[in-house]
Amino acid sequence: LLATNVREASAAVKPFEEYxxxxxxxxxxxxxxDDRDDGSYGPVLVRxxxxxxxxxxxNDPSQNKGGSYAGTMRFQQEQDDPENAGxxxxxxxxxxxxxxxxxxxxxxxWTLGGVCAIQELSGPKIKWRPGRKDLGLDAVPPYHxxxxxxxxxxxxxxxxxxxxxxxxxxxxxxxxxxGHALGRCHVDASGYDGPWTFSPTMVTNDFFKxxxxxxxxxxxxxxxxxxxDSSTKSLMMLPTDMVLKKDSxxxxxxxxxxxxxxxxxxxxxxxxxxxxxRGIKFPDSTKPMVFKTLEEQGL
Ligand code: ZEM
Numbered sequence: 001l002l003a004t005n006v007r008e009a010s011a012a013v014k015p016f017e018e019y020x021x022x023x024x025x026x027x028x029x030x031x032x033x034d035d036r037d038d039g040s041y042g043p044v045l046v047r048x049x050x051x052x053x054x055x056x057x058x059n060d061p062s063q064n065k066g067g068s069y070a071g072t073m074r075f076q077q078e079q080d081d082p083e084n085a086g087x088x089x090x091x092x093x094x095x096x097x098x099x100x101x102x103x104x105x106x107x108x109x110w111t112l113g114g115v116c117a118i119q120e121l122s123g124p125k126i127k128w129r130p131g132r133k134d135l136g137l138d139a140v141p142p143y144h145x146x147x148x149x150x151x152x153x154x155x156x157x158x159x160x161x162x163x164x165x166x167x168x169x170x171x172x173x174x175x176x177x178x179g180h181a182l183g184r185c186h187v188d189a190s191g192y193d194g195p196w197t198f199s200p201t202m203v204t205n206d207f208f209k210x211x212x213x214x215x216x217x218x219x220x221x222x223x224x225x226x227x228x229d230s231s232t233k234s235l236m237m238l239p240t241d242m243v244l245k246k247d248s249x250x251x252x253x254x255x256x257x258x259x260x261x262x263x264x265x266x267x268x269x270x271x272x273x274x275x276x277x278r279g280i281k282f283p284d285s286t287k288p289m290v291f292k293t294l295e296e297q298g299l
Pocket of ligand 1: 186
């Protein structure tokens with residue numbers, strides 16, 4: 001399986017200091033540009049990194065592996081996957097750095113954007129490695145690999161996160177719940193509406209607490225089926241999010257992460273880092289990099 005389902009990352013990468021410079025550029029742009037919903041482009045960068053990686057299929061017989069390696073979301077064909085609606089904003093945000101830095105692939109840029117956003121939004125340190133290569137149109141993954149939020153069974157969530165991406169129940173709960181602490185849904189993108197938490201520009205374990213503590217009711221509106229909290233009616237859950245509460249095997253991890261923020265953050269750091277590297281084999285000479293935040297550098 002391993003031999004056919006991985007791509008080799010380039011060993012010819014820049015030194016750490018160069019990537020820290022790119023990180024700083026992205027972080028400074030995040031700080032300067034606040035003209036997006038809740039005041040940050042960070043959440044949509046986290047989502048771009050996830051969607052460029054989440055197309056990986058570990059047992060794909062067609063050998064179209066997907067994943068972050070090939071940078072194929074630069075093609076219209078992949079942007080037109082309905083699940084990618086709204087992500088052009090994030091690509092455009094990062095595009096100037098593709099031009100500024102030579103020998104930087106889209107896969108490296110977009111995954112680094114996700115790492116930078118998590119860290120700058122007070123999340124944990126995410127280990128990251130470079131060496132992805134831009135490939136052509138024939139590497140565009142098929143549609144329907146990214147999850148469909150309207151599905152409401154554990155079986156479906158596991159078919160994506162275990163079947164294709166190879167994560168455990170605990171890892172999928174961690175990824176979805178910390179990811180959805182951030183940002184919001186947009187009617188003009190996915191058709192869903194609203195944020196999951198009261199602090200959508202901070203990486204927290206609040207999603208887990210809210211999912212357990214609030215009384216979630218189907219929203220009364222003419223849009224897609226989604227859930228609203230009964231106390232403030234300002235938050236939302238997707239059908240796939242509700243599965244994490246209803247499925248007892250998922251729920252025990254929701255309870256764990258609601259109680260233990262430290263464990264939640266360290267598990268997330270590990271699993272998000274591995275998500276961004278699905279389907280890639282890095283040479284031993286490429287050591288995982290850990291970037292300093294702007295704050296840590298006094299910038
Ligand atoms: Zn999301 N996600 N996601 N997600 N996601 C949205 C927004 C964001 C699902 C999903 O359908 C949607 C993960 C898993 C899953 C983020 C991160 C991560 C939206 C709203 C939808 C519909 C898009 C819009 O309208 O703009 C489903 C079904 C998932 C799994 C079952 C994982 C894993 C994530 C990262 C670790 C983030 C940060 C957002 C907010 C984006 C923004 O623009 O604010």
